[in-house]
Amino acid sequence: MSAHEQFADDLALLALEALQGNERAMIEKHLEGCSACRRELERLRGDMALLALSASGPAPPRRSRERLLKAIAQESRAQKTTARRSSWTFLPWLATAALLLVAGFFWQQSDRLAQRVARLQDESAQQQAQLERAREIVSTLTSTDALRVTLVAAQSPPQPQGKAIYVRDRSSLIFLASDMPVLPPQKAYELWLIPTNGAPIPAGVFKPDARGSATVVEPPLPAGVEAKTFAITVEPEQGSSTPTMPIVMMGAGE
Amino acid sequence: MSEASLVWAIRSGDESAMATLYDRYSSLVYAVALRVLSDTGAAEDVLQEVFMQLWRNPTAFDSGRGNLGAWLGVITRNRAIDGLRKRRPETDIADVVVSVEPDMAGEAERSRAMEKVRGALGGMPAPQRSALEMAYFEGLTHTEIAAKTGEPLGTVKTRIRTGLQALRKAFEA
Numbered sequence: 001m002s003a004h005e006q007f008a009d010d011l012a013l014l015a016l017e018a019l020q021g022n023e024r025a026m027i028e029k030h031l032e033g034c035s036a037c038r039r040e041l042e043r044l045r046g047d048m049a050l051l052a053l054s055a056s057g058p059a060p061p062r063r064s065r066e067r068l069l070k071a072i073a074q075e076s077r078a079q080k081t082t083a084r085r086s087s088w089t090f091l092p093w094l095a096t097a098a099l100l101l102v103a104g105f106f107w108q109q110s111d112r113l114a115q116r117v118a119r120l121q122d123e124s125a126q127q128q129a130q131l132e133r134a135r136e137i138v139s140t141l142t143s144t145d146a147l148r149v150t151l152v153a154a155q156s157p158p159q160p161q162g163k164a165i166y167v168r169d170r171s172s173l174i175f176l177a178s179d180m181p182v183l184p185p186q187k188a189y190e191l192w193l194i195p196t197n198g199a200p201i202p203a204g205v206f207k208p209d210a211r212g213s214a215t216v217v218e219p220p221l222p223a224g225v226e227a228k229t230f231a232i233t234v235e236p237e238q239g240s241s242t243p244t245m246p247i248v249m250m251g252a253g254e
Numbered sequence: 255m256s257e258a259s260l261v262w263a264i265r266s267g268d269e270s271a272m273a274t275l276y277d278r279y280s281s282l283v284y285a286v287a288l289r290v291l292s293d294t295g296a297a298e299d300v301l302q303e304v305f306m307q308l309w310r311n312p313t314a315f316d317s318g319r320g321n322l323g324a325w326l327g328v329i330t331r332n333r334a335i336d337g338l339r340k341r342r343p344e345t346d347i348a349d350v351v352v353s354v355e356p357d358m359a360g361e362a363e364r365s366r367a368m369e370k371v372r373g374a375l376g377g378m379p380a381p382q383r384s385a386l387e388m389a390y391f392e393g394l395t396h397t398e399i400a401a402k403t404g405e406p407l408g409t410v411k412t413r414i415r416t417g418l419q420a421l422r423k424a425f426e427a
Contacts, residue, residue, distance in 0.1 A: 013411060016389040052286045053282070053367050060297075066275060067302060087351065
């Protein structure tokens with residue numbers, strides 16, 4: 001597609017920057033939508049540029065060359081100095097910003113890791129405790145050293161029955177009860193370890209379920225106490241430090 | 255050194271490349287500035303300003319869209335006319351794009367191109383050549399040229415257009 005003939009004169013004037021006012025505004029408006037005229041304008045500008053070659057005259061004075069090269073060298077040095085200075089002043093800020101970013105990143109990472117480690121440690125500790133407890137229970141139940149006691153009610157039937165399995169060396173005690181009579185309100189059964197010497201030691205408070213069954217597993221006990229008998233009393237719900245008479249069940253080692 | 259290598263060297267801050275560029279094009283730049291301004295001191299200032307602009311902003315010249323000599327010629331002409339009219343520079347040098355075929359990197363090529371232009375101008379009728387030169391070297395608008403020469407606007411317009419066409423033909427031949 002060729003340029004529009006009616007704009008040919010104005011395009012040439014525009015190339016030379018010799019067009020003003022409305023005529024310039026009109027051609028510029030036309031150029032917005034006419035690629036052929038835009039191409040022609042570009043060619044005309046090239047033609048116009050050739051006019052520079054028609055200028056002739058004396059060579060520039062030698063001092064012009066020296067002046068230019070001196071100015072360039074000075075500007076280069078100034079730029080280098082500015083760059084150096086700006087890098088010195090900028091560096092601490094850059095370093096601080098980088099450190100803050102890195103520190104922030106590591107702090108976040110470390111915080112996240114610390115939380116994760118803590119959670120894993122908790123879980124591990126719980127699992128370890130459960131494992132230890134299970135081992136002790138199994139060991140108590142299967143120990144050949146265990147003192148096995150059966151406690152029965154004086155009357156029958158149904159016969160309340162309790163079995164206490166106690167390992168003195170580990171102070172480990174498991175107590176299983178069945179057919180236990182229903183308790184009065186706000187009362188609980190309390191198991192007592194009655195040592196060979198000394199006062200009865202509280203060995204756990206329990207309430208039987210609807211079928212009269214109950215367990216006491218690993219109550220806190222002093223170490224290495226020789227058990228003579230085990231006994232059960234009825235106590236307030238929170239338990240007592242000394243047994244309240246009467247003893248409702250009792251038994252000695254087999 | 256090729257024009258592209260020269261421009262790259264200037265972009266990388268090579269002062270000696272700038273000296274080479276000056277030696278190659280300072281005569282052209284100075285001649286244009288002097289023709290417009292008719293004042294050696296003012297022409298020297300424009301010469302300095304044009305080369306400093308290129309040094310400060312070497313990416314303004316797009317070597318893929320024209321040759322450096324023609325581009326410097328246009329920059330110089332624009333700056334000199336701004337100086338002549340005592341106005342602030344109106345055109346950003348990065349906006350100046352000159353698509354022109356003749357290679358002016360070498361001394362011989364520049365001489366041939368100059369001969370062609372001068373030949374084309376010499377072959378024009380005096381009023382046409384004058385209109386073209388008034389527009390280019392004096393920065394006059396077609397209205398100002400018409401007022402100065404006392405010729406109709408349409409005539410001035412046509413003379414300028416056909417004058418540019420004649421220049422183009424000189425290089426197409």
